[in-house]
Each structure stands twice: as C-alpha cells, then as structure tokens.
Amino acid sequence: MTPGRQSLIFDADDTLWENNVVFERVVDDFVEWLAHPTLDPVAIRTLLAEIEEANIVAHGYGSRVFLRSLADCFQRIAERPMDAAEQRRFDRFADAFSHNEVELIAGVADVLDELAARHDLYLMTKGKPDEQQRKIDVSGLAHHFRGIDIVPVKDPATYRRIVADRGLDPDRTWMIGNSPKSDVVAARAAGLRAVFVPHPNTWAHEHADLDASDPMIVRVDSFPDLLRHF
Structure with a gap:
C-alpha cells in the first residue's frame, strides 16, 4: 500500500x-x-x-x-x-x-469510523437519485464522507470525471466495492486502484473476471479486513 x-x-x-x-x-x-x-x-x-x-x-x-x-x-x-x-x-x-430502513453489513459503521480518522472517505453509488439518497439518509453513514456522488452508471468516464471534479490523485485513490464490473474493472480502466469486497448476493449483471496479476487490485474477505490495508 x-x-x-x-x-x-x-x-x-x-x-x-x-x-x-x-x-x-x-x-x-x-x-x-x-x-x-x-x-x-x-x-x-x-x-x-x-x-x-x-x-x-x-x-x-x-x-x-x-x-x-x-x-x-x-x-x-x-x-x-x-x-x-x-x-x-x-x-x-x-x-x-417501500420500507424506510437499511440493513448495514456487519462492521461497516465501526470500520468507517476508524478509516475516517486516517483517510478521506467518499461515497459513489449508481441508481435513481431519490432512491439512493433515501438509503443514504436512512443508513446514518453520510457524516463519514467528504463527498457523495449518485451517478447513473459507473464507467471509466464517470470515474475520471469524479476524480477531476474532486481534485483527487488517481495514484492515491481507491474504489472499494463488491461489484467486479463497475467497482473494480471500470475503476482500474480509469487509472484508479481498487479493492474487491466479495458479497454472496452480488447481482449477476455485475459479474466480471478480475486480473489476478494486477497488483493494484486488492482482495479482502470481508469489510472489516479493510483495516489491515488502510
């Protein structure tokens, strides 16, 4: 790292x-x-x-x-x-x-608390703005992030735009997510680094092969394992 x-x-x-x-x-x-x-x-x-x-x-x-x-x-x-x-x-x-609650994945709140003390955290999610914003609000996690972006699609152009708009250094920027296609492959194509956090119910449309030889793709077993790397 x-x-x-x-x-x-x-x-x-x-x-x-x-x-x-x-x-x-x-x-x-x-x-x-x-x-x-x-x-x-x-x-x-x-x-x-x-x-x-x-x-x-x-x-x-x-x-x-x-x-x-x-x-x-x-x-x-x-x-x-x-x-x-x-x-x-x-x-x-x-x-x-239609419910107004979300189920946080185990360890998420505590891990974000710790990571926010050492790094700059951002959130990028795709979907309909009103629907995604509702989940963000209900989650109680918004205060961890310096910036939140709700985008219609996660492709390399979107990543490059977010990095430019927020003045981020691609060599020090990591996309962290469970979707091989849009969280890892697309981020790497845009020059960012990536962390793959597997989830047993990842949507089939988001499956993709990851380059096992790419040193800028980190794989963890669970969300709390991020603390071992960051």
Missing part, C-alpha cells in the same frame, strides 16, 4: 448495506406466483435477465426499472396484460422497496 493519507471511494449497495438480496427475494416470489405450466423457474429467470438488461440500457437502474422488468416479463409469458386481480397482486412486489 502507498503510505500516508489516501482517498477511499466506497460503493453503497451490497458493500455498505444489503441490497440485492431484497431483489432476489422478490424474484423468487414472482417466479412462484407465475407458476407457469411449461416454463421452469430457470427459464423464467433467464428471460427476466434478458428483459432487465434491455431495460437497464433504456431506463437505468433502480427498483422502479426492476418492477418494470417484472411486468414486461409477465406480459411476455402470458401474452396479455394483467387483469385487475393480477395487478393488485403484482403491486405487492413494490412493498419490498
């Missing part, structure tokens, strides 16, 4: 608090509700993943886009719109995203 004070940029969903597990529970309930006579659950999930990918490109990230994908999946399979009773049942899937 480079000695001295570093700039640490943290991902939010599934790095600081649980997120994808909520979506997975809704998918499980949705597939069970469909109970399709010929399509098995794997086929339904495959179709849903394809629809999600298209909707992400067209509409971005967030629970509203996810619910849209579920509705599109229903219509694709049923080959008709929902009737009134089905719509009422479908509306209950949105309840999973």
Whole structure:
C-alpha cells in the first residue's frame, strides 16, 4: 500500500448495506406466483435477465426499472396484460422497496469510523437519485464522507470525471466495492486502484473476471479486513 493519507471511494449497495438480496427475494416470489405450466423457474429467470438488461440500457437502474422488468416479463409469458386481480397482486412486489430502513453489513459503521480518522472517505453509488439518497439518509453513514456522488452508471468516464471534479490523485485513490464490473474493472480502466469486497448476493449483471496479476487490485474477505490495508 502507498503510505500516508489516501482517498477511499466506497460503493453503497451490497458493500455498505444489503441490497440485492431484497431483489432476489422478490424474484423468487414472482417466479412462484407465475407458476407457469411449461416454463421452469430457470427459464423464467433467464428471460427476466434478458428483459432487465434491455431495460437497464433504456431506463437505468433502480427498483422502479426492476418492477418494470417484472411486468414486461409477465406480459411476455402470458401474452396479455394483467387483469385487475393480477395487478393488485403484482403491486405487492413494490412493498419490498417501500420500507424506510437499511440493513448495514456487519462492521461497516465501526470500520468507517476508524478509516475516517486516517483517510478521506467518499461515497459513489449508481441508481435513481431519490432512491439512493433515501438509503443514504436512512443508513446514518453520510457524516463519514467528504463527498457523495449518485451517478447513473459507473464507467471509466464517470470515474475520471469524479476524480477531476474532486481534485483527487488517481495514484492515491481507491474504489472499494463488491461489484467486479463497475467497482473494480471500470475503476482500474480509469487509472484508479481498487479493492474487491466479495458479497454472496452480488447481482449477476455485475459479474466480471478480475486480473489476478494486477497488483493494484486488492482482495479482502470481508469489510472489516479493510483495516489491515488502510
């Protein structure tokens, strides 16, 4: 590690608090509700993943886009719109995203307390601004960060813009997150260093191969392990 004070940029969903597990529970309930006579659950999930990918490109990230994908999946399979009773049942899937609480991942608050005494902490999360801001507010973690950015996508251009806007030194800036694709690969492509913090429920769309020979990618087993490196 480079000695001295570093700039640490943290991902939010599934790095600081649980997120994808909520979506997975809704998918499980949705597939069970469909109970399709010929399509098995794997086929339904495959179709849903394809629809999600298209909707992400067209509409971005967030629970509203996810619910849209579920509705599109229903219509694709049923080959008709929902009737009134089905719509009422479908509306209950949105309840999973309407609560005003988040579940912090173990050790997050204490680790951020300690790291903030030695380094400059930032938060960068992608999604709909109102949805992500609500989770940030409810988390009680905002005071740890010198800056917070909610972005529509995490690609190399986004990282370069954030670094330039905040006057950060790429050689002393680390992106820390659970998503290989957007937290590690994209950050490294922008010239930043990266820490991969694995999560068992990382979204399938965020999977990517990491370069095992890259010395500027650090892997830890859990969030508290960051204290061994920073």
